[in-house]
Amino acid sequence: MPINETLSQYSDYSYTTAAAIYVLALMFALIEQGFGAKGRLAAERSKQKARELVGAGGPPAYGTPVEAPREVGRPERIGRMGAALLVLAALLHLAAIVLRGLAVHRAPWGNLYEYGMATTFIAVVTWIVIMRKFPVRHLTGFLLLPVVILMFVNGTMLYTTAAPVQPALQSYWLIIHVSAAIIGSGVFLVPGVASVLYLFRAAHDDNPAKFAKFGPKLPAADVLDRIAYRTTIFAFPIFTFGVLCGAVWAEAAWGRFWGWDPKETVAFVAWVVYAAYLHSRATAGWRGKRAAIINIVGFSATIFNMFFVNLVTSGLHSYAGG
Amino acid sequence: MTTQYRQTPLKRVFAFLRNTWRGLTSMRTALVLLFLLALAAMPGALLPQRNLNVAKTDEYIAAHGWWGELLDRLQFFEVYGSVWFSAIYILLMVSLIGCLAPRSFEYAKAMRAKPVLTPRKLSRMPHHVSTTTDRTPETVLKDTHTLLKGWRRVEREEADGSRSISAERGYLRETGNLVFHFGMLGLIIFFALGKLFGYEGQVIVQADGSPWCNSGILGYDTFNAGLRVDGTDLNAFCIRLKDFEARYTESGQANYYHSNMEYQSGEDLQTGAWKPYGLEVNSPLRTAGDRVYLLNFGYSPKFTVTFPDGTVRTNITPWRPADEPTKLSEGATKIDQPGISDPIERRTRQLAITGLLAPTAFMHGNVLTSSRPEANKPAVAVDIYRGDLGLDAGRGQSIFQIDQSLVADGRLKKLTRQNLDQGQETVLDDGTKVRFDGVQEWVAIQVSHDPVQGWVLVCAVAMLIGLAGSLLVKRRRVWVRVTPAGEGEPGTVIEVAGLARTDQAGYGEEFQRISDKLVQGQRGN
């Protein structure tokens, strides 16, 4: 079936608009983060909760939000508008993906551009879910910053016109393997960001003079730690499943299930790093900061795999070259 | 003073071994080893690897002088077979075994153990509710048992006469964790076995129905054997590719490869029966314990040479794509003139036709290029040589090239340079006619053999299931204590407490649900 140029065009418009609205949402979120009481409130609330529980030897339970009935200031209103914009942009983002799929009559993740488009979408969706469970709306900007950068690079340097895929990619494994990789990598963005913020917060907790303005507006360290942990343990089995499916596919397409192709290698490295992250949380002396750093390393490996390995090295993975 | 603690050398050695073992199997060491493994795997993604691409590796070493040679000596171009990479994963395996053995025993014990005693002070627990009800202690306990069905429970009578239930669930977490780690251990072992007993060979076959049999290493163009494979005992099967079809989009991108092939294995080898199969990129032929893959395809130009004495020779030699998107190909067709018995004379009369082949010819000025990968309008631009091809010299030579040193020596002389369209011919100085008849497809196939890859898959699936259990199941406890209210007061005091032994997240909601039901009783439920 021929490519539907019109739908592909609409997909591009939708993508660009989504990116533009993310930028707007990012600015709104920064206003809330910078001027709002929410950051401070959230931080205090979680700190207090944590203190209450120190004696009990367990971190706090969520699900019974203790939202203080304060009057809502202008920054909070802007923050809420930012969140609404975020959802709107995510819908456009989804539309861009669906339209691309309809235009090319296949799963819309057959090249690097489409992969980047779907991965950033998953990151945003994960964040929207997290926002409903943790008091972190004011941190939206820190997530959107990498998302917007990735979307920009993706939409300019890596843009690929809509086309069918070559024979090696014509397999139902494309749908399974790549979607698992997309979900894994997309979700991993969130613990990456949470771990970076954790390091700021922990540095501030150790020495209040450090990040004196920024630190107190972040949620308590253990809240950030928990966000990172929960998203990681969600994404890790999915990522593992993706690697496993990749091996099964490689057995059918390339003659061996594992051959240390650059992409396979870096996926393996990222997987081992995340396994190290999970172990570090069970090892005395490695919890907290070191775990956060490991998580950031894991996410760096994921990004490295997405860009560097695809663009610079030449492996069998035929996304190479965009 | 006793001398009991004096250090004898033997004891010292023993203590050293014990400490090494403890160190090696500690969580911290495992963590460091995991890191080292990740770090050690990286160069394999950044540097060319010999087993993937020899030419690129040699080029890289040559381009980097002493630095390249140093890296080579340190095995950076064979990372995954290197001493240091192997050392890390063997240490990790030892650490894993050392870790798993004691944990398996503990696990077996824990599986039979009863939930812990109810703590004296339940109010110290992270989740705690206390209330008074008019139900009797017996009813409350009975309700608790009903509610906590599926939990491992034990009811105890305490010293002060109160009664309590201690319940725990989420044992599957530890099960999953062990399954995961054992699965990984198995995977590593089977992976290594596959490398020992497997092989992989590539060969180019013409898509004209001529048979090719898996009879030995010599049948292949390249062959990678595992350490325990000597190539004498390959699985017997034969194949023949009857045709090959590629389809492309308008922009010249391939979107369909297909070869109608036939194969015989097992009994069919005796009876001579052939079974049909459609070979495609994502669907290898699986037969006789081996797999046959379609890797790539290209064109072989067909030349017909008519010698002055009237003998005719037709030759179809594969040429290799020099430019994949357009399949512009290069190669060398080598022809012996028949009917010459004197070897010395023969070596002056051999012909070589070498140059470029374009499946869809497009002249760029005088230069032949190809505009598309299909064979729409095949043409060649060739140099024709006569003389000694060096085929008898016993040195292996590339089937895609002539030996340029023979040209330099003057033993191989260039006669002419010609552009020939399909059907055109050229006449050489001695009257020999060379006609270009068109092209035929060849297919590069790979034969792979790995006797244990099924087990690798089993282990990987076990890992995945174990991982899901290990990460998603939560270990958690609930205690319920019932005490008759004080003298003269009616009712029963119920205390409920909870503790999540692993990640706390989400336990709050569950505890709330359980405690609400316990406190309110099971009425209407």
Ligand code: HEM
């Ligand atoms: C190739 C190496 C290894 C990988 C990829 C790996 C992976 C994992 C994963 C994914 C988990 C789940 C983490 C969790 O439950 O939160 C885990 C848990 C665990 N691993 Fe490993 N592991 C490896 C080697 C080892 C070794 C060598 C040891 C022993 C020293 C070990 C001991 C443990 C323990 C005790 C846990 C449970 C931690 C907990 O309950 O959180 N692992 N491992």
